[in-house]
Amino acid sequence: MTMSVKDKEDVAEGEQKAEELITRKQTAVYVYEAPVRLWHWITVFSVITLCLTGYFIGSPLPTQPGEAIDNYLMGYIRFAHFTAGYIVAIAFVARIYWSLVGNHHARELFFPKLFRAKWWKEVGHEVRWYLFMEKTPKKYIGHNPLGQLAMFFFFVLGMLFMIVTGFALYGEGLGMDSWADQMFGWVIPLMGQSQDVHTWHHLGMWYLIIFIMIHVYVAVREDIMSRQSMISTMIGGWRMFKDDRPD
Numbered sequence: 001m002t003m004s005v006k007d008k009e010d011v012a013e014g015e016q017k018a019e020e021l022i023t024r025k026q027t028a029v030y031v032y033e034a035p036v037r038l039w040h041w042i043t044v045f046s047v048i049t050l051c052l053t054g055y056f057i058g059s060p061l062p063t064q065p066g067e068a069i070d071n072y073l074m075g076y077i078r079f080a081h082f083t084a085g086y087i088v089a090i091a092f093v094a095r096i097y098w099s100l101v102g103n104h105h106a107r108e109l110f111f112p113k114l115f116r117a118k119w120w121k122e123v124g125h126e127v128r129w130y131l132f133m134e135k136t137p138k139k140y141i142g143h144n145p146l147g148q149l150a151m152f153f154f155f156v157l158g159m160l161f162m163i164v165t166g167f168a169l170y171g172e173g174l175g176m177d178s179w180a181d182q183m184f185g186w187v188i189p190l191m192g193q194s195q196d197v198h199t200w201h202h203l204g205m206w207y208l209i210i211f212i213m214i215h216v217y218v219a220v221r222e223d224i225m226s227r228q229s230m231i232s233t234m235i236g237g238w239r240m241f242k243d244d245r246p247d
Contacts, residue, residue, distance in 0.1 A: 027240070029141050030239075031105050031237060032106075032237045036095070036098065039091050046087045047088065047212070049080055049081070050081060051205055053080045053081035057077060058198075058202045085167070088159070089167070104142075109156055112148040112152045119145050123146050126144050139227050139228055147218075158208060162201065162204045162205075165191075166201060168180075168185065168186075169197055171184050172188075226242075227243055229241075229242075
């Protein structure tokens with residue numbers, strides 16, 4: 001069977017495109033170092049544990065079958081909550097340390113450029129992009145400015161609040177003059193009384209749940225619609241760009 005001139009041109013064009021795809025080098029930049037990625041995933045699973053166990057601590061199961069002496073379910077739930085709380089707090093302190101000694105991308109969450117007009121202009125562009133008012137997103141190696149702003153105010157400060165109030169309540173259980181009471185006992189009279197701290201800590205849990213839902217949505221959306229990789233970057237550390245245009 002002989003091929004027409006058009007068929008030959010189509011085959012040649014297809015082979016050329018395939019060769020271009022094979023030889024094209026996708027631009028990649030190493031962004032998130034191993035300690036940053038490790039902190040991220042440790043915090044993810046620890047916060048999930050904290051939210052699940054925290055819900056049942058705030059709304060305990062009404063009853064358990066069998067003798068009370070044979071049931072220690074709430075004790076295990078509290079133990080998991082306290083353990084995850086320790087892990088989050090230690091990881092948070094380690095993350096602050098790494099923001100000082102790691103690369104400049106490690107500092108983005110803790111030191112947003114709040115006093116730069118150009119930075120706020122890009123925040124506005126990202127807001128319009130998320131509201132589908134911009135046709136083309138910009139390229140960023142690290143977090144985009146809106147992401148930096150959200151992570152600082154809604155996650156970094158939010159996690160700090162949860163750690164402080166959590167250990168204040170934990171200090172009540174350990175007793176007066178315990179290390180937790182000495183370091184965080186001032187929180188309870190500052191906020192009124194123990195029940196007030198319980199209430200704010202429990203509301204903080206729902207705040208984190210809403211933030212996580214938005215964070216996951218944005219990460220998936222940007223992985224699909226933006227011009228750079230998102231989820232895989234927090235796994236392997238490399239930011240992959242989908243085009244060669246500079247901005």
